[in-house]
Amino acid sequence: MSPLNKEQLNQIRDERKEQIMRAALKVFAQWGIVGTKISMIAAEAGVSQGLFYHYFKSKDEAFIALVKEAMEISYTSTKSLQSIPISPLEKIRFLTEAILEEESKYYYLLIYQARSSEGVPDEVKELFTQYSMKAYVDLLMPLFAEGQQAGEIVAGDLEELISSYLTILSGVMVMNARESSDYRIPEVDMVMRLVTK
Amino acid sequence: MSPLNKEQLNQIRDERKEQIMRAALKVFAQWGIVGTKISMIAAEAGVSQGLFYHYFKSKDEAFIALVKEAMEISYTSTKSLQSIPISPLEKIRFLTEAILEEESKYYYLLIYQARSSEGVPDEVKELFTQYSMKAYVDLLMPLFAEGQQAGEIVAGDLEELISSYLTILSGVMVMNARESSDYRIPEVDMVMRLVTK
Amino acid sequence: MSPLNKEQLNQIRDERKEQIMRAALKVFAQWGIVGTKISMIAAEAGVSQGLFYHYFKSKDEAFIALVKEAMEISYTSTKSLQSIPISPLEKIRFLTEAILEEESKYYYLLIYQARSSEGVPDEVKELFTQYSMKAYVDLLMPLFAEGQQAGEIVAGDLEELISSYLTILSGVMVMNARESSDYRIPEVDMVMRLVTK
Amino acid sequence: MSPLNKEQLNQIRDERKEQIMRAALKVFAQWGIVGTKISMIAAEAGVSQGLFYHYFKSKDEAFIALVKEAMEISYTSTKSLQSIPISPLEKIRFLTEAILEEESKYYYLLIYQARSSEGVPDEVKELFTQYSMKAYVDLLMPLFAEGQQAGEIVAGDLEELISSYLTILSGVMVMNARESSDYRIPEVDMVMRLVTK
DNA sequence: GATGAATGAGTATTCATTCAT
DNA sequence: AATGAATGAATACTCATTCAT
Numbered sequence: 001m002s003p004l005n006k007e008q009l010n011q012i013r014d015e016r017k018e019q020i021m022r023a024a025l026k027v028f029a030q031w032g033i034v035g036t037k038i039s040m041i042a043a044e045a046g047v048s049q050g051l052f053y054h055y056f057k058s059k060d061e062a063f064i065a066l067v068k069e070a071m072e073i074s075y076t077s078t079k080s081l082q083s084i085p086i087s088p089l090e091k092i093r094f095l096t097e098a099i100l101e102e103e104s105k106y107y108y109l110l111i112y113q114a115r116s117s118e119g120v121p122d123e124v125k126e127l128f129t130q131y132s133m134k135a136y137v138d139l140l141m142p143l144f145a146e147g148q149q150a151g152e153i154v155a156g157d158l159e160e161l162i163s164s165y166l167t168i169l170s171g172v173m174v175m176n177a178r179e180s181s182d183y184r185i186p187e188v189d190m191v192m193r194l195v196t197k
Numbered sequence: 198m199s200p201l202n203k204e205q206l207n208q209i210r211d212e213r214k215e216q217i218m219r220a221a222l223k224v225f226a227q228w229g230i231v232g233t234k235i236s237m238i239a240a241e242a243g244v245s246q247g248l249f250y251h252y253f254k255s256k257d258e259a260f261i262a263l264v265k266e267a268m269e270i271s272y273t274s275t276k277s278l279q280s281i282p283i284s285p286l287e288k289i290r291f292l293t294e295a296i297l298e299e300e301s302k303y304y305y306l307l308i309y310q311a312r313s314s315e316g317v318p319d320e321v322k323e324l325f326t327q328y329s330m331k332a333y334v335d336l337l338m339p340l341f342a343e344g345q346q347a348g349e350i351v352a353g354d355l356e357e358l359i360s361s362y363l364t365i366l367s368g369v370m371v372m373n374a375r376e377s378s379d380y381r382i383p384e385v386d387m388v389m390r391l392v393t394k
Numbered sequence: 395m396s397p398l399n400k401e402q403l404n405q406i407r408d409e410r411k412e413q414i415m416r417a418a419l420k421v422f423a424q425w426g427i428v429g430t431k432i433s434m435i436a437a438e439a440g441v442s443q444g445l446f447y448h449y450f451k452s453k454d455e456a457f458i459a460l461v462k463e464a465m466e467i468s469y470t471s472t473k474s475l476q477s478i479p480i481s482p483l484e485k486i487r488f489l490t491e492a493i494l495e496e497e498s499k500y501y502y503l504l505i506y507q508a509r510s511s512e513g514v515p516d517e518v519k520e521l522f523t524q525y526s527m528k529a530y531v532d533l534l535m536p537l538f539a540e541g542q543q544a545g546e547i548v549a550g551d552l553e554e555l556i557s558s559y560l561t562i563l564s565g566v567m568v569m570n571a572r573e574s575s576d577y578r579i580p581e582v583d584m585v586m587r588l589v590t591k
Numbered sequence: 592m593s594p595l596n597k598e599q600l601n602q603i604r605d606e607r608k609e610q611i612m613r614a615a616l617k618v619f620a621q622w623g624i625v626g627t628k629i630s631m632i633a634a635e636a637g638v639s640q641g642l643f644y645h646y647f648k649s650k651d652e653a654f655i656a657l658v659k660e661a662m663e664i665s666y667t668s669t670k671s672l673q674s675i676p677i678s679p680l681e682k683i684r685f686l687t688e689a690i691l692e693e694e695s696k697y698y699y700l701l702i703y704q705a706r707s708s709e710g711v712p713d714e715v716k717e718l719f720t721q722y723s724m725k726a727y728v729d730l731l732m733p734l735f736a737e738g739q740q741a742g743e744i745v746a747g748d749l750e751e752l753i754s755s756y757l758t759i760l761s762g763v764m765v766m767n768a769r770e771s772s773d774y775r776i777p778e779v780d781m782v783m784r785l786v787t788k
Numbered sequence: 789g790a791t792g793a794a795t796g797a798g799t800a801t802t803c804a805t806t807c808a809t
Numbered sequence: 810a811a812t813g814a815a816t817g818a819a820t821a822c823t824c825a826t827t828c829a830t
Contacts, residue, residue, distance in 0.1 A: 016790095032231070037823090037824065039824080049791085049826090050827085051791075054789070059825065116372075163380070164387055165383075170380065171371060171372045172365055175364050175368045182312065183330065184330070184357070190391055193390050194387060209813095246817080248815055250802075251813095251815075398791070398830055403791085403793085407793085426626060428625050429623060442794065443821090447823075448794075452822080510769035558775050558777035560774075561775050562762065565765060566759055568765060569765065572706075584785055587745075587784050628803065645810070798825100806817105
């Protein structure tokens with residue numbers, strides 16, 4: 001009797017959830033978890049407040065899901081970088097470009113919000129153990145080491161270099177992420193001077 | 198008539214207001230205006246919530262006062278840099294060091310919060326007209342131009358260079374400002390590579 | 395989409411708003427705007443405090459809406475009196491009865507509260523320009539003049555007579571409006587002696 | 592050693608207390624007990640908030656003292672009326688004039704506030720047992736009865752007549768008591784028509 | 789699945805009262 | 810006696826979450 005079969009229902013479910021998550025990402029990224037009201041997410045997604053609770057148990061749950069997604073994507077894409085057959089320096093430039101890309105700004109801002117706000121659910125804090133700065137440094141260490149050996153990357157302590165480099169890039173993305181930001185995303189060439197001779 | 202004379206009262210008032218402002222700066226910087234509860238400021242300052250309202254009309258008023266202070270200080274100190282009798286490059290290094298200094302982190306975070314949060318009083322938004330990125334760029338322009346002519350600063354569009362440089366420094370301070378931050382403040386030498394040949 | 399259609403929702407909204415307004419009228423009239431706590435209105439209406447804010451932006455807004463209503467009703471009903479085909483004196487008696495009627499007491503008390511309390515929103519004060527004592531006097535002037543010519547109304551300055559008469563009636567209603575009032579509503583015959591020969 | 596002797600101190604005490612009571616009367620009368628803030632009384636009296644508490648234990652105490660004073664004065668003056676050697680009707684006219692006198696308005700308003708507001712201390716409510724409407728009616732009963740017998744006062748139930756008359760006069764004073772009132776105090780002659788043939 | 793009315797716990801702010809000086 | 814800083818309880822208002830439809 002039902003006019004929609006199970007598959008179709010599932011598809012609606014998935015689409016709606018996705019739609020709400022995109023809205024939530026945007027709002028969380030800009031306002032932080034404390035500053036975000038469910039009404040904002042609902043308005044951004046164009047649905048009712050009630051529907052939000054059909055798909056998420058709570059504000060926290062949605063936030064956690066988004067942070068998890070953001071971390072996984074950024075970690076995986078950094079990781080997958082390794083296998084591309086280009087020189088270390090080119091890989092680093094590639095990564096830099098990827099990070100500075102306009103689309104990723106909400107993700108970086110969200111991760112920043114998650115990492116630094118204190119009104120954040122414990123479950124999110126646990127994610128940081130897994131996706132810590134150190135994890136990223138470890139991921140990039142071979143790349144930078146190789147570049148150093150090739151004489152393309154500046155000499156010096158690599159952990160310090162890499163974590164500073166990541167901090168700077170994250171900082172730029174955060175500064176730039178709000179609408180009508182006065183701040184400016186630097187050119188890739190400029191950023192590359194940080195790590196090259 | 199009064200059991201305490203005017204001077205004594207003024208001193209108490211000034212000290213207390215200062216004490217509350219320091220607490221408010223710390224809390225606002227870390228939690229943003231929406232995330233900050235008056236109870237947090239009161240607890241941080243070690244006074245009652247009521248006393249907060251003895252000295253500030255509202256949360257917004259305190260926020261505005263702090264942002265104004267922060268902007269004035271950062272602008273004035275940048276300006277005063279000019280008159281020190283050292284080379285342009287040394288001035289820029291000096292400025293870089295000053296910005297990256299641990300103590301100023303709350304101010305930078307606060308300015309960032311003010312500039313980018315959207316739940317911010319209109320009066321704060323007006324401050325941005327006065328202390329815009331462009332104002333800072335204009336302030337630093339002669340310095341960088343001189344450095345460029347001396348062959349110490351990289352060639353290229355100066356507005357772009359300066360605003361990128363400021364964005365990066367601001368970003369670093371913001372990333373670093375939270376307690377227990379995973380992020381790392383880069384060495385001054387590293388940052389200087391951004392602008393030097 | 396909606397599980398309740400627009401009409402049903404509108405009906406619920408209207409009923410609920412009406413229910414809250416009736417409660418608010420009663421409480422405001424007795425306690426004044428400063429003495430009225432939202433919790434009193436909510437309790438009187440049998441709803442939660444939150445729901446009050448679903449229907450009214452603030453205590454002031456509800457107060458304003460009620461005063462507006464009260465003034466419009468009293469003005470319109472006074473005006474509509476004119477067209478009834480009875481003698482001037484009978485009209486005045488009719489009006490007197492209408493004012494002294496038990497049901498209207500909350501409205502009179504509310505208008506008094508609004509007119510005389512000082513902690514009243516500006517918007518309410520503006521209403522007084524429109525519904526001033528003079529406006530009522532002007533409305534009743536022809537009636538009393540006719541009665542005077544017919545020799546049924548005492549001689550003398552009509553503006554003075556009418557405004558005194560209205561003041562007295564308002565005063566009586568105000569004195570009587572509280573629960574368990576010791577004061578007594580005079581008989582219509584007694585009041586009529588004020589204006590008749 | 593003290594520059595002021597005991598008597599002088601007592602005098603200062605009394606004057607200050609009086610000064611604060613006059614201010615309190617004015618403010619309580621206009622704003623009611625809930626609407627009155629200690630800061631208002633202090634400002635009106637031109638003293639500090641702290642000093643208020645030197646002379647009164649609490650807001651309630653001051654309110655009670657004022658209401659007691661107002662009731663005693665109005666009761667006593669009504670009573671003392673009896674002994675003046677004039678005709679009953681003249682006495683009533685005299686009383687009417689006394690009540691409608693501008694100076695007494697704050698007292699009437701205060702009594703009204705006390706009688707009708709519900710946020711009033713229990714001690715005040717007890718005063719009403721003593722100074723009830725009935726007490727006043729009893730006080731005036733002989734006067735009106737005599738006038739009735741002399742054919743100067745309208746016939747009919749005296750309790751009803753007197754309490755209505757008092758209600759009307761109180762009402763007028765209350766309506767008129769606020770600053771910038773639109774209401775009008777009727778002429779004595781007009782009011783007298785209420786009770787005379 | 790979808791809506792928006794309804795709730796109540798939490799937060800900003802006010803104000804009676806106390807207290808050190 | 811006099812002041813005004815300081816406190817904390819009370820109150821207006823907001824917002825995450827639930828629920829009837």
